[in-house]
Amino acid sequence: MEAGLTLYSYWRSSAAYRVRIGLNLKGLAYAVTPVHLVRDGGQQHAADYAALNPQELVPTLRHGERVLTQSLAILEYLEEVFPEPALLPADAGGRARVRALAQQVACDIHPLNNLRVMQFFDREWNVPQPERDEWTLHWMRKGFTALEAMVAGSFDTGRYCHGAEPGLADCCLVPQLYNARRFHLDLAPYPTLQRIEAACLALPAFDAARPENQIDAV
Amino acid sequence: MEAGLTLYSYWRSSAAYRVRIGLNLKGLAYAVTPVHLVRDGGQQHAADYAALNPQELVPTLRHGERVLTQSLAILEYLEEVFPEPALLPADAGGRARVRALAQQVACDIHPLNNLRVMQFFDREWNVPQPERDEWTLHWMRKGFTALEAMVAGSFDTGRYCHGAEPGLADCCLVPQLYNARRFHLDLAPYPTLQRIEAACLALPAFDAARPENQIDAV
Structure with a gap:
């Protein structure tokens, strides 16, 4: 069993x-x-x-x-x-690409913007809400700009972040875009990310x- | 070739x-x-x-x-x-443990304390150096406390983070402890991490x- x-x-x-x-x-x-x-x-x-x-x-x-x-x-x-x-492609180069995309979200956007960081700013430094939000948006913009460049500029990108099947990078991208919408980030500069998000959310697994x-x- | x-x-x-x-x-x-x-x-x-x-x-x-x-x-x-x-053990459970330890450093300590974050605090918020340092130390303490608990409390820990051979978790731990020393963090609460660091730095690959x-x- x-x-x-x-x-x-x-x-x-x-x-x-x-x-x-x-x-x-x-x-x-x-x-x-x-x-x-x-x-x-x-x-x-x-x-x-x-x-x-x-x-x-x-x-x-x-x-x-x-x-x-x-x-x-x-x-x-x-x-x-x-x-x-599979959530990862079979070839080592593709696997490295997918992991790098995933880690751009998981290492370089999300940890800067999560709850415990906001609590630190609020409790330790008395940072007002608008400035905390600007911090959050700053790191999202930086992260999404790099992600958009990497997916828009690669033939490896398909319907999803890597090819024709959803995988590890999509598992990270879609939740980060959900966070972005909560903070009313303008997503217009990231058309490829938005297109991939829509493809993902049409799948029952994401929904x-x-x-x-x-x-x-x- | x-x-x-x-x-x-x-x-x-x-x-x-x-x-x-x-x-x-x-x-x-x-x-x-x-x-x-x-x-x-x-x-x-x-x-x-x-x-x-x-x-x-x-x-x-x-x-x-x-x-x-x-x-x-x-x-x-x-x-x-x-x-x-190998940098990862052969079994899926061990691999997950080693990756989790590595990611605790790479996702939840380092990104909060790196150069671009310090530059943001300095340039955007005029945070004085002592407070920037306190921020850095705060996330190191939180991260090392959890890491110490995870390695000290596990039979999987050996001479290195996982067993008798150095691996992916050690590749992340040792540089983070280097950062900690730069910021004069008191490492006394992390005896297991210090012991593993010493074992690693005795190896030519780390040195x-x-x-x-x-x-x-x-």
């Missing part, structure tokens, strides 16, 4: 959203344990959750007895344990993973 | 340092093209470099005609093209990758 999968998730977390897409693309059934990032002072800081994930961040994935953290590490794990359909379709959405 | 490897590197960049370690661990010869991150307004912003790396960040690795960006994507590429000695041993070190 296959070991069960449980995702510790928050509906609006874009890192959790990435993993939901990956699970859905692979057709894997999973239970969701919501972790509310604001309520109760942040349920990710509760002792039982911190024991699973010492970073006190979402997502965490349980696969049987195994506890997995970090969204990209989780997606790579799913790729290795459940190889079909079911959307924040507003989660059991803990409010 | 094997295609040549050229690393676009800056001696103090911890992301470039990760890739230097990986190349050395695999015994790969490579040329270095220094990219000075401050001189000339930042040589990473020059048009010829930006054409290679639209993010205008280091490192970039050329392998023959192929251009690779994002340090972890580069290390995964090296792992696939030059599999021996040769140290910032102070680079051709562009000043």
